[in-house]
Amino acid sequence: MTLDELSVTQTGGGRPPRSGTIGQPSPLYAGGQVALEGRVGLLGNRSIFDTPFTQNNYGAEMARDQGARTVADVLANDPAVRTSQPPFGSQDTVFVRGVVLNSRDFAFDGLYGISDARKPIIEGIERFEVQHGPAAFLYGFPPNGSVAGVVNLIPKRAGEVPLTRVTTTYMSRASGGTQLDVGRRFGDGNALGVRLNAFYSDGQTPIDQQSIWNGGATLGLDYRGEAFRFSLDAGYHNLAYRSPTAAIGILPGLAVPRAPDLTINQQPRGAFTDSESGFAVARAEYDVAPDWTLFAAFGGSRTSEVFVYPAFTIINARGDLNGRMILFPDRQSQLTAEAGFRGTFDTGTVHHAISIVGTAYSNDNPYASASGPSVVSNLYRPLASLPLNSARIPRIVAQQPAELKGLAAVDTVSLVPHVIDLIVGVRGQAVETRNYDSVTAALVSDYAKSVVTPLAGMVVKPLPWMSLYASYAEGLSLGSTAPSDALNAGAVFPPTVSTQLETGAKLDLGDLGLTLAFYDIAQPSSFQNPVTRIYGLTGEQHNRGIDVNVFGSPVDGMRLLGGITLLDGRLVKTAGGAFDGKVAPGVPPVQLNLTTEVDLPRHLLPGAALAGRVIYTAAQYYDQANRQKIPDWTRFDLGLRYRLTINDTPMNASFNVENVTGLDYYASTGAGKLILGMPRTFKVSLTADL
DSSP: OOOOOOOOOOOOOOOOOOOSSSOOOOOOOOOOOOOSSOOGGGGGGGGGGGGOOEEEEEEEHHHHHOOOSHHHHHHOOTTTTESSSTTTOOOOOETTTTTTEGGGGGGTTTSSSSSSSSSOOOEEEEEEEEEEEHHHHHHHTTTOOHHHHHHHHHHEOOSOOOEEEEEEEEEEEEEEEEEEEEEEEEEEEGGHHHEEEEEEEEEEETTTTTTEEEEEEEEEEEEOOOEEEEEEEEEEEEEEEEOOOOOBOOOTTTTOOOOOTTTSSOOOOOOEEEEEEEEEEEEEEEEEEEEEEEEEEEEEEEEEEEEEEEEEEEEETTEEEEEEEEEEEEEEEEEEEEEOOOOOOOOETTTEEEEEEEEEEEEEEEBBBEEEEEEEEEESSSSSOOOOTTOOOOOOOOOOOEEEEEEEEEEEEEEHHHHHHHEEEEHHHHHHEEETTTOOOOEEEEEEEEEEEEEEEEEEEEEEEEEEEEEEEEEOOOOOOOOSSSSSTTBBOEEEEEEEEEEEEEEESSSEEEEEEEEEEEEEEEEOOOTTEEEEEEEEEEEEEEEEEEEEEEEEEEEEEEEEEEEEEEEEGGGGGGGTOOOOOOOSEEEEEEEEEEEEOOTTOTEEEEEEEEEEEEOOSSSSSSSOEEEOEEEEEEEEEEEEEEEEEEEEEEEEEEEETOOEEEEEEEEEEEEOOOOOOEEEEEEEEE
């Protein structure tokens, strides 16, 4: 007799785990959409119910069922996240709690500077971990200065059962692709694992005259011994856009015109972005004693990219566009490392779990920035193609090197076992950067700064299924960089310090998880003036808000995922007090995301499930003076999933429609740009486990 596999996981309280970060991914919570545990920086892997922060850990299977093609697609499930780039754009930058999180600041397996800086590969990712709020203490410096939080991408590992999975995809209008996912384990006790993912897609998107070529591969090796664990990940990515969508500005004082048909492409033929990148990273852990572990990681990445497109601004109520060609080639080489140890010990009746880690990051970023001729178009009747010879890509002469270093120590103190945990830590951080003119290569700025930032948190469990928490964190960030369409493109601003105070509660009801967070974030405010086109730090922004998240399976055959975010973002300390008290651009007061998935009755269609998702975003201001705004919007998505077996081959078919009603809307604003929404998009996939 062969018995079904029995899996036992802990969902309640307990001392904070001393677990490492190499091995099989953490178990999924009830419903199979989010993971119970996730990486919490130097603290290692911890249950979401044992940390004084808000973190959502999305699984790869959920992403596949929804037809996700990018990290931004996966993050569409998070109510605290909104896109800050148009759909099918060349970057996955998002807003988290009303603050920009640049895709250059996404982490890979806990390290910055590894994943693709524009569109990270998701085919080789098992978990998409999203921590809300400043996390520089936990992960070290974000290379591009983001303080909104961390998106940490956890790579796939080979499982105990051999895997050979082939997936074919199709997206309207005519984009098809194939992915191969192979996993095997070898040796005594299956100690050595190999996981290979290769992918390719090409074709036209739902937006006029736009096509995307996307190809690459990732390889993940891991070894799990009695006391020693090791992993090695490497990847290659080639991404090419023709007529990529881009954000649009608008002159001051103009009412924002109605959103155009979202299938219209304002970018003409001749505009393009090309990027090529590769990475490799190794991580090791060694248990020197039953309760003490040494760990280290080292990796790097290289990227070469070219951007050629007109940056448009709306100049009148008719939607006329005036723009100038942007030519921005750059190369980037990054090295990143961390080393430290974790351990546990007792002092009387008090339990300690400590971590000490040092981090280092260096970046060499030669680039060029130039403007081409003016281009005239219209929001509703755009220019079909660029004039011949309208742009000449400049020679790379400027550089933007940076070195970031940090040393952190943290102690999780369990005063009453299973009831009261205190987290206290301190991190010393230092930054050195230089910025050179993109034309003359002359040194523009050269500065160094260091600061000591604290972390304090408490988790109290009055009941095994209830966690009450509070935390305070500070973080030093690299100063932001002016975007390529700014008059001072490439200008680097001094490092900044951000703070966050968060309190809340988390309920683990076994089959249903609920989290509630109250927070206050203070950080320098960046904005690009639409008249002068100068980007700069124009004051300080305070975002106060409430996050509510729900996940799990409240009843058999039903899964819930999503929540609501209430935000009040205000500008303070602006130049001359001109905008003090105004609502911060791009910060809507209400954001709601809720997905419900229901299994169809077995007598109708066994193995099938229907899913519906609603995404709502309240109206938000475009400008700091609060005279221009975009209306609120509600988007509906539908999905059908069907699992079946043909000739002993398990298969999974999915069909998803985003923006079912075909709503034309602006998705967001912020940083002086209008972001168009997602057009009605059909996605089909078929997966076979051979």
